[in-house]
Amino acid sequence: DTAVSQTPKYLVTQMGNDKSIKCEQNLGHDTMYWYKQDSKKFLKIMFSYNNKELIINETVPNRFSPKSPDKAHLNLHINSLELGDSAVYFCASSQGQTSGRADEQFFGPGTRLTVL
């Protein structure tokens, strides 16, 4: 009964490659997010989608492109990977602003990306 799932859990790749991380939620939530956690554990939002529409786009290099094929999925594609992209990437979802439980974000298990 996984609520928010991400694949892969670990990703090791060479600089310059293109990779994708997938996220799915089965909670029926309207809003999904991507966060990056760096080596110092600092967590920062990257993107947010509400019903497949981009609503938050922080200052993130355009090598990062989120894609939401439907409201249960939010994938993250990264082009031309760099060493500094090494981090743990967390997907999250929440009901959104229309529910009394708005803002409680449920996080996936994270994807540890290592760029060599």
Place this chain on the structure above:
Amino acid sequence: AQKVTQAQTEISVVEKEDVTLDCVYETRDTTYYLFWYKQPPSGELVFLIRRNSFDEQNEISGRYSWNFQKSTSSFNFTITASQVVDSAVYFCALRGRLQKLVFGTGTRLLVSP
């Protein structure tokens, strides 16, 4: 601008001690939400509590309690009778008008037997 400050980088206690994790926030929004998340060594982020800005009532859940004070812009978290399983990084977070969560830098709690 929204900001969350967790001044304590790391706290070490011995089992059964009480420990308080501090969180101070800044926001210009009149309506906002405050959260605490736990990140154990396994790496997942576990939701602990959410508080909205209109509800200053303190909350207790088992050994956990939270003290929300708007006057000092603080939302502190106390663990009573700490246990080794409480060892984790704890994050305080703030959400204002926008959907995004702004996290503090986290406090690493080490509970030794």
